[in-house]
Amino acid sequence: MKINNQHYHTIWIEENIPDIIHIIDQRKLPFIFEIIHLKTAEEVAESIINMAVRGAPLIGVAAAYGMYLSLLNYRGADLRSHILETAWLLKSTRPTAINLEFAIQESIERVIGCRDQSTAIKAALEYATELRDQEIKNSSMIGYAGLPIIRNKYKTLGRTVNILTHCNAGWLACIDWGTALAPIYKAAREGIPVHVWVDETRPRNQGARLTAYELKEEGIPHTVICDNTGGHLMQRGMVDIVIVGSDRTSPEGDVTNKIGTYLKALAAHDNNIPVYAALPSSSIDWQIEDMNKVPIEERDPIEVTSIEGWDGTEISKVELCPVGTKAANYGFDVTPSRLITGLITERGVCLADKSSILSLFPERK
Amino acid sequence: MKINNQHYHTIWIEENIPDIIHIIDQRKLPFIFEIIHLKTAEEVAESIINMAVRGAPLIGVAAAYGMYLSLLNYRGADLRSHILETAWLLKSTRPTAINLEFAIQESIERVIGCRDQSTAIKAALEYATELRDQEIKNSSMIGYAGLPIIRNKYKTLGRTVNILTHCNAGWLACIDWGTALAPIYKAAREGIPVHVWVDETRPRNQGARLTAYELKEEGIPHTVICDNTGGHLMQRGMVDIVIVGSDRTSPEGDVTNKIGTYLKALAAHDNNIPVYAALPSSSIDWQIEDMNKVPIEERDPIEVTSIEGWDGTEISKVELCPVGTKAANYGFDVTPSRLITGLITERGVCLADKSSILSLFPERK
Numbered sequence: 073m074k075i076n077n078q079h080y081h082t083i084w085i086e087e088n089i090p091d092i093i094h095i096i097d098q099r100k101l102p103f104i105f106e107i108i109h110l111k112t113a114e115e116v117a118e119s120i121i122n123m124a125v126r127g128a129p130l131i132g133v134a135a136a137y138g139m140y141l142s143l144l145n146y147r148g149a150d151l152r153s154h155i156l157e158t159a160w161l162l163k164s165t166r167p168t169a170i171n172l173e174f175a176i177q178e179s180i181e182r183v184i185g186c187r188d189q190s191t192a193i194k195a196a197l198e199y200a201t202e203l204r205d206q207e208i209k210n211s212s213m214i215g216y217a218g219l220p221i222i223r224n225k226y227k228t229l230g231r232t233v234n235i236l237t238h239c240n241a242g243w244l245a246c247i248d249w250g251t252a253l254a255p256i257y258k259a260a261r262e263g264i265p266v267h268v269w270v271d272e273t274r275p276r277n278q279g280a281r282l283t284a285y286e287l288k289e290e291g292i293p294h295t296v297i298c299d300n301t302g303g304h305l306m307q308r309g310m311v312d313i314v315i316v317g318s319d320r321t322s323p324e325g326d327v328t329n330k331i332g333t334y335l336k337a338l339a340a341h342d343n344n345i346p347v348y349a350a351l352p353s354s355s356i357d358w359q360i361e362d363m364n365k366v367p368i369e370e371r372d373p374i375e376v377t378s379i380e381g382w383d384g385t386e387i388s389k390v391e392l393c394p395v396g397t398k399a400a401n402y403g404f405d406v407t408p409s410r411l412i413t414g415l416i417t418e419r420g421v422c423l424a425d426k427s428s429i430l431s432l433f434p435e436r437k
Numbered sequence: 438m439k440i441n442n443q444h445y446h447t448i449w450i451e452e453n454i455p456d457i458i459h460i461i462d463q464r465k466l467p468f469i470f471e472i473i474h475l476k477t478a479e480e481v482a483e484s485i486i487n488m489a490v491r492g493a494p495l496i497g498v499a500a501a502y503g504m505y506l507s508l509l510n511y512r513g514a515d516l517r518s519h520i521l522e523t524a525w526l527l528k529s530t531r532p533t534a535i536n537l538e539f540a541i542q543e544s545i546e547r548v549i550g551c552r553d554q555s556t557a558i559k560a561a562l563e564y565a566t567e568l569r570d571q572e573i574k575n576s577s578m579i580g581y582a583g584l585p586i587i588r589n590k591y592k593t594l595g596r597t598v599n600i601l602t603h604c605n606a607g608w609l610a611c612i613d614w615g616t617a618l619a620p621i622y623k624a625a626r627e628g629i630p631v632h633v634w635v636d637e638t639r640p641r642n643q644g645a646r647l648t649a650y651e652l653k654e655e656g657i658p659h660t661v662i663c664d665n666t667g668g669h670l671m672q673r674g675m676v677d678i679v680i681v682g683s684d685r686t687s688p689e690g691d692v693t694n695k696i697g698t699y700l701k702a703l704a705a706h707d708n709n710i711p712v713y714a715a716l717p718s719s720s721i722d723w724q725i726e727d728m729n730k731v732p733i734e735e736r737d738p739i740e741v742t743s744i745e746g747w748d749g750t751e752i753s754k755v756e757l758c759p760v761g762t763k764a765a766n767y768g769f770d771v772t773p774s775r776l777i778t779g780l781i782t783e784r785g786v787c788l789a790d791k792s793s794i795l796s797l798f799p800e801r802k
Contacts, residue, residue, distance in 0.1 A: 102759040269765075272741070272757065274639060274663040280742075280757045288759050296764040298639040298741055299664045300697025304733070304770035307699070332665025334672070338703040368669070376637070376663055377645075379744055381755025390746025390755055392637065392645045394467040394653050399661040400634075405669035 073243040074289050081247050082130050093137045097124045102285035103382045113142035113158045120165040127245020128319045128355050129207045132171030135162045136200035139179040143193045167367035168404045169319040170357040210352035211249035213418035218255025225312050226264045234312045236269040236302055239330035240282035241317025251350040252315040260292050268294040275375040299332050303339035314340045318351040325409030325424025326363040331402050337411040346413035358436055363406045373399035438608040439654050446612050447495050458502045462489045467650035468747045478507035478523045485530040492610020493684045493720050494572045497536030500527045501565035504544040508558045532732040533769045534684040535722040575717035576614035578783035583620025590677050591629045599677045601634040604695035605647035606682025616715040617680040625657050633659040640740040664697050668704040679705045683716040690774030690789025691728040696767050702776035711778035734768035741766050
């Protein structure tokens with residue numbers, strides 16, 4: 073998608089420079105646009121931990137590139153141990169999004185049996201590129217799959233369709249297009265009038281910072297609201313559809329997503345507003361049996377007791393609470409499938425239940 | 438209640454200085470403790486608009502003192518017009534809390550028939566003092582009325598009772614004790630172990646700033662959370678009771694309170710957690726027929742797109758969104774009575790329905 077009318081992806085390698093991975097530093101957006109150059113798996117891990125890259129699909133791809141860089145730079149004799157150590161390093165960066173685990177697992181399987189280091193390097197890069205291309209394609213397909221939902225709503229209402237989204241599940245969370253925002257981008261390109269209510273999404277404000285930035289750069293009308301506001305808007309008929317992303321979806325259709333998603337789904341349900349979770353199948357955890365066992369990331373309470381913003385000159389932090397205030401910072405919550413109208417995947421839209429999901433992914437039966 | 442171990446009210450007159458009203462500047466807490474001296478009704482109105490004083494019971498009392506100051510300072514010949522003009526000025530400061538309207542209406546009735554200005558001044562001061570004393574008493578009675586709810590929960594659980602509250606409905610929103618926090622203060626003084634989950638309450642962060650400050654000064658264990666977090670805590674059994682305030686309650690038991698209250702009530706209802714609204718009867722709008730007609734205050738979007746905090750030296754503001762981002766800033770939402778377990782009033786606890794409310798206030802039948 074576009075920044076300053078120039079097309080970008082969130083992660084890429086430049087031709088003839090195979091030892092550097094480029095990412096956009098998402099900690100500094102929308103105030104500063106800066107590209108970071110990663111040369112080691114440790115740097116990739118660090119960029120996932122500090123959230124320079126974030127978003128379930130993107131951190132999966134970043135981890136695959138991390139595996140590649142690690143093999144590229146290895147100078148030792150025990151390649152197998154090295155691969156497993158790197159995998160552990162990358163996997164331990166963030167606990168909730170299942171994409172990370174999948175990407176690392178798949179990368180291991182592709183490289184672990186390679187006859188030598190150079191073959192392993194090639195296989196790791198091939199996989200990272202393949203996953204990256206697949207996620208771009210997935211996002212675009214999610215966009216086309218979700219488009220009829222918006223188109224039909226527009227046909228029924230005959231006016232601008234108001235869509236509420238939480239956090240950032242746009243192209244910045246993926247490689248291109250996004251998940252929750254992909255159908256919105258496709259709808260806008262088709263000329264359907266849309267307006268997006270953007271939850272600011274405390275504590276890290278990915279909505280106010282990243283979603284608003286994406287939508288602005290793409291010229292999509294939008295209004296930022298505090299996370300408290302969506303329920304009131306729904307009660308007053310000001311929201312037509314809710315679309316969110318997912319960091320981990322169970323085969324039963326329960327959705328783990330950014331903290332606060334559950335509250336919006338409850339309000340939508342209470343007001344008969346459809347709620348869709350848009351996700352590539354790489355976000356489905358086919359093994360999980362009890363979503364209450366999904367590890368919910370707990371981050372530094374400082375993200376709650378203080379906030380970063382633009383002071384007119386630079387990004388600076390201000391304290392929000394009395395000195396010494398204790399805070400809790402859970403990153404995700406689980407929205408039960410009963411509150412979800414449908415899942416928008418790269419293979420189409422289905423109900424949030426096991427048989428519907430398996431009808432789209434019969435190979436998982 | 439206490440600040441730095443000294444007892445304060447939120448609004449007072451000092452002996453022998455009858456022409457000055459003193460308030461604590463709540464825009465600067467918890468970072469700076471500053472007292473403002475108000476000499477005119479215009480200054481009172483301004484302090485309500487800019488939220489130096491806020492909270493439904495407190496702005497009612499402030500307005501009553503505003504009526505008094507206005508009469509005290511009047512030097513013209515048409516007292517009746519002056520009273521009505523002042524009433525209009527004070528009433529137009531904020532639209533949602535019904536206390537403001539009640540206090541002004543009652544003040545008018547007390548002074549409008551007075552035979553001369555000095556009698557009117559005396560009547561206005563008497564009413565303001567009476568309302569202030571009444572609200573202190575109301576808050577304390579609300580505390581005692583709500584105490585058994587916490588005590589019984591403690592007896593059942595045999596461990597610390599976890600209470601979630603939204604916004605600031607503590608003594609800073611009243612004159613003393615508070616509404617939602619009053620039962621918590623009474624419980625703590627009785628030795629019942631309580632812990633409060635404090636919603637930060639964007640956009641103005643009255644939770645993170647004022648509730649956390651109050652609880653800290655009173656030594657009550659508490660944890661600040663983002664407004665997104667409560668649902669997850671409830672799903673995981675980490676909240677036992679929700680207690681909030683109310684800016685306007687209908688005789689049917691619907692509660693208009695700080696934006697986001699509805700979302701927490703939905704989550705509590707979904708997890709079988711009791712939700713209480715604590716309010717003096719001065720917050721009941723006996724006339725209202727349709728809560729969807731309550732005027733919901735819309736404030737400056739700048740409160741959403743930027744935030745104030747402590748930069749280490751002073752209170753400063755940082756921008757949170759891309760330049761030019763549109764935002765919406767609704768101040769309140771309506772929680773329907775079906776989501777409310779009970780109302781805690783100065784006359785006791787009742788169900789959130791007409792007959793229960795009228796059984797406590799039979800004179801309103």
